[in-house]
Amino acid sequence: MLCQECGKRPATLHYTKIVNGEKTEFHLCEVCAQEKGEQIPMMENGFSIHQLLSGLLNFDAPYTEGEQAKQTVQSGALRCPTCGLTYTQFSKIGRLGCSDCYQAFGERLIPLFRRVHGSTNHRGKVPERTGGRLKIRREIEQLKEQLKQCVAREAFEEAARLRDRIRALQRKLEG
Amino acid sequence: MSLQRFIQSAMSEWMRGGGPQSDIVISSRVRIARNLAGLPFPMLATASQSEEVVRRVEEAFQEEKEQPYFRDAELIRMDTLNDLQKRVLVEKHLISPHLAEESRHGAVILSGNEAVSIMVNEEDHLRIQCLFPGFQLKQAWKLADHIDDTLERHLSYAFDEQCGFLTSCPTNVGTAIRASVMLHLPALAITQQLNRLFPAITQVGLAVRGIYGEGSEALGNLYQVSNQVTLGQEEEEIIDNLVSVVGQIIDQEQSARRRLLESSPIQLEDRVHRSYGILAHARVMDSKEAMQRLSDVRLGIDLGLIKGVSATVLNELMVMTQPGFLQQYAGQRLDPGERDIRRAVLIRERLAFEHDDEN
Numbered sequence: 145m146l147c148q149e150c151g152k153r154p155a156t157l158h159y160t161k162i163v164n165g166e167k168t169e170f171h172l173c174e175v176c177a178q179e180k181g182e183q184i185p186m187m188e189n190g191f192s193i194h195q196l197l198s199g200l201l202n203f204d205a206p207y208t209e210g211e212q213a214k215q216t217v218q219s220g221a222l223r224c225p226t227c228g229l230t231y232t233q234f235s236k237i238g239r240l241g242c243s244d245c246y247q248a249f250g251e252r253l254i255p256l257f258r259r260v261h262g263s264t265n266h267r268g269k270v271p272e273r274t275g276g277r278l279k280i281r282r283e284i285e286q287l288k289e290q291l292k293q294c295v296a297r298e299a300f301e302e303a304a305r306l307r308d309r310i311r312a313l314q315r316k317l318e319g
Numbered sequence: 320m321s322l323q324r325f326i327q328s329a330m331s332e333w334m335r336g337g338g339p340q341s342d343i344v345i346s347s348r349v350r351i352a353r354n355l356a357g358l359p360f361p362m363l364a365t366a367s368q369s370e371e372v373v374r375r376v377e378e379a380f381q382e383e384k385e386q387p388y389f390r391d392a393e394l395i396r397m398d399t400l401n402d403l404q405k406r407v408l409v410e411k412h413l414i415s416p417h418l419a420e421e422s423r424h425g426a427v428i429l430s431g432n433e434a435v436s437i438m439v440n441e442e443d444h445l446r447i448q449c450l451f452p453g454f455q456l457k458q459a460w461k462l463a464d465h466i467d468d469t470l471e472r473h474l475s476y477a478f479d480e481q482c483g484f485l486t487s488c489p490t491n492v493g494t495a496i497r498a499s500v501m502l503h504l505p506a507l508a509i510t511q512q513l514n515r516l517f518p519a520i521t522q523v524g525l526a527v528r529g530i531y532g533e534g535s536e537a538l539g540n541l542y543q544v545s546n547q548v549t550l551g552q553e554e555e556e557i558i559d560n561l562v563s564v565v566g567q568i569i570d571q572e573q574s575a576r577r578r579l580l581e582s583s584p585i586q587l588e589d590r591v592h593r594s595y596g597i598l599a600h601a602r603v604m605d606s607k608e609a610m611q612r613l614s615d616v617r618l619g620i621d622l623g624l625i626k627g628v629s630a631t632v633l634n635e636l637m638v639m640t641q642p643g644f645l646q647q648y649a650g651q652r653l654d655p656g657e658r659d660i661r662r663a664v665l666i667r668e669r670l671a672f673e674h675d676d677e678n
Contacts, residue, residue, distance in 0.1 A: 165517040165527060227359045239442070241363040243354060243477035243485040246492075253489060257482075260490055262524075263551020266483025268494035269464070271471050274356055274478040 147173035224248040277317060284313050322668050325648050329639055331411050331433035331450070336631035338453015342621040343569050345501040345541065345634055348412075348450045349459040349558075351467055352443040352486045352495040354477040360487040361422065361440045369424035372444050376437075379473035380428055386469055388462070391431030394439075397422060406643030412450065417441055435466065442487045443495075445470070452634075454565065456498055460558045463496075483550060493550030498558055500565050501530055503633070505540040505618040506575035507568075516568065524548045525564060530637075539610030539637060544568070580622060591619030595628075599670050604663040609640050613666075628673055636669060 147155045153173035161168050222231035229241035231249055240246065246253065257264045270279050287310050294303035333346040354360060355375060358368050377394050384390065397405065397418065405419035413433055418425045418441045428437040438446040447466050449459040477485040483493035491497070507513050517527050530541040544565060546557045579587050594615035598604075604612075617633035619625035638644060640662045646653050649661050 165514070166521045167518075227363050229363065237362075238489075239362055239487050240360060240485075240489065242359040243356065243479070246479055246482055246485055256489060257492070257550055261493065261548045261550035263548075265481055265551060266479075266493045267551055268483060268496075268553045269467075271476045271478050271484075272468075273471060273475045275480070278480045 145171055147171065147176050149173070149176035222249065222252075280313050280317055284310055284317075287313070322672055326635065326639075326669075329411075329644060330635065331413065333434070333450045333452045334411070334631065334634045334638055336452055336629075336634050338451060338455050340569055341453035342630070343503055343572050344454035344565070345503055346412075346450055346452055347454060347456045347459050347500050348448060348498070349456065349463040350446055350448040350497045350499075351463050352484065352491050352497075353445040353447065353467065353470075353474075354485060354487070355444050356475040356477045358444070361442065361444065362487060364423075364440075366424065369440050373424055373426050373439055375474060376426075376428075376439050376445065376470070379470050380437075382473055383469050386466075388430050388435050388466065389428075392428055392435065394426055394428045397425035397427070403643055403646055407647055410638055410641040410643045413448075414438055415441060415446075435462070437466070437470075443491075445474075454500065454569070456500060456558055456562055456565075460496075460498065460554065464554070490547075491549050494552070494554050494557065495549055496554055496557060497545055497549070498561050499543050499545035500561070502542050502544060502565070502568060502572075503540055503614065503617060504542055504568070504572050505614050506579050507572050508540045509579060510575050512571070512575060516571065520544060520564065520568075523560070523564060525561065538607060539614040539633070541610075541614070541637070576618070576622060587622070588619075588624050591615045591622075591624050595619065595625055595670075598666050600667070601663045603659045604640075604666060605659050606640060606642075606662065609662055609666065610637060613637060628670065632669065632673070636666060639669075640665060 145155045147153050148171050150173060153176075155171035155173055157170070157172045157177045159170050161170060223229070224241060224245045225248065226244035227241035229245055231252065234240060234245065234249065240249075254264050270282070272279075287306050291303055291306040291310065294300070294306060336345075338344070338347075355372055358364060358372060361369060361372075364372070373396070380389060380392070380394060400408075405414070408414045408427070409416050409419050411433065413429060413436045414427050415438065418427065418438050422440050424440050426439040428439070429435070434450055436448045436450070438448070447463050447470075449463045449466070451459045479485055484495040486492050486495050504513065507516060520527050524547050526545050526547050528543045528545070529538060530543055544561070546561055548557070552560075594612040598609075598612050598616060613633045613636055616625060616628065617630065620628055620630050620632070639648070642653075642658055645658050645661045645665065648665060653661060
């Protein structure tokens with residue numbers, strides 16, 4: 145059996161972890177097991193979300209050693225310009241320092257979002273004050289959909305009205 | 320303090336029970352996380368930045384003081400409370416252990432009926448929490464959503480078009496909503512069906528935990544089911560998904576209760592009355608046993624096997640027999656051994672009190 149992390153080396157360590165009643169089996173090679181480090185021995189005081197998260201973050205390391213070294217240097221230097229938190233610090237504590245960290249660590253956070261949430265794009269509520277442009281764009285999308293339907297049932301007057309509304313909103317976005 | 324007064328002052332709205340399907344759903348909670356734009360998250364904020372957050376939130380709250388849920392609400396700073404007072408708020412599920420123990424410049428806005436609590440400078444600048452008795456997730460979300468809009472009239476939130484609401488922990492990003500219900504599932508536990516149920520729940524993106532959150536034991540057959548995913552789904556979808564899964568769990572628990580009653584009525588009756596007898600007469604009671612016995616008694620009440628005890632006795636006693644409450648009731652610090660004795664006294668008094676009340 146190959147290691148489930150790198151998929152290259154044979155798995156030599158097999159263990160089962162139970163989190164909230166959910167059983168997960170792990171089959172790791174020695175190298176990947178070492179990278180997971182302290183997570184392997186069954187933790188005495190439970191398993192916190194931040195520890196779990198930091199495990200996921202460290203998993204992102206690429207497979208070949210050369211690349212890995214390069215990446216480590218890069219991520220070590222990766223630092224949020226606003227609050228000063230480094231990516232290494234973040235991967236240890238699992239928490240971000242400020243809203244700009246999302247920008248600074250963006251590329252490395254996206255795979256994490258995919259893993260944790262199965263998605264990388266917000267679809268929920270938009271705040272009035274700071275989400276104005278997104279609100280407008282969502283409205284434009286909605287109107288375009290309505291416009292298509294109007295054209296399909298040949299309601300051209302209505303369609304013209306919608307088109308004007310869309311143009312007005314687009315101007316607002318540009319301006 | 321007299322028992323009656325103690326109970327009066329101890330009870331939050333959610334502990335008073337009632338609400339739809341309250342025989343199985345103890346409470347419904349929605350919590351949304353928000354951060355103020357332009358200020359570092361609490362973990363990295365300086366003292367003056369944290370103080371600034373409290374100041375802005377308090378200002379917004381005062382501006383909206385006429386809102387029905389804010390009218391008799393107050394802002395309480397953590398540093399004005401002693402350890403015991405903080406602990407009591409944690410045991411009532413109104414603030415998190417993190418806010419009580421680790422936050423710097425932490426504060427909470429609490430509504431008069433304690434259905435709304437807004438934590439300030441917890442892991443995020445704001446954690447808006449609405450806690451309702453019974454199965455009322457949609458109502459809890461509606462109120463939390465409304466409070467969020469109300470505060471947003473005065474506060475600019477950290478928001479990104481792609482990532483949504485930005486939170487200190489990336490597992491909360493997006494909607495930043497965590498919705499959960501506290502379920503009492505004794506029949507599924509007795510019939511050993513939880514082992515099959517829980518993996519199924521986690522497969523649909525929900526999490527199951529003991530009542531005191533992450534890593535805690537499931538005492539008294541009480542479980543918390545909550546959403547895990549916060550990015551990529553709309554708030555309503557998240558709530559609807561949870562409502563529908565919880566609806567199915569309720570059905571399963573109900574049918575397990577019916578089957579137990581049909582297949583082994585005497586054994587069930589013996590179990591619940593035995594537990595009632597122990598609670599009514601024991602002199603020493605540790606918290607684990609208390610929770611298990613209370614769970615049995617509550618099942619007995621729900622099935623009509625025990626009469627003359629109100630169904631809220633479990634909700635009340637599982638909170639009031641916690642260390643913080645026991646010490647508050649005793650008016651002094653107690654070591655664990657003393658607490659087991661006081662716990663037995665409180666439970667006996669509470670059950671007898673109910674009895675006296677009826678006569």
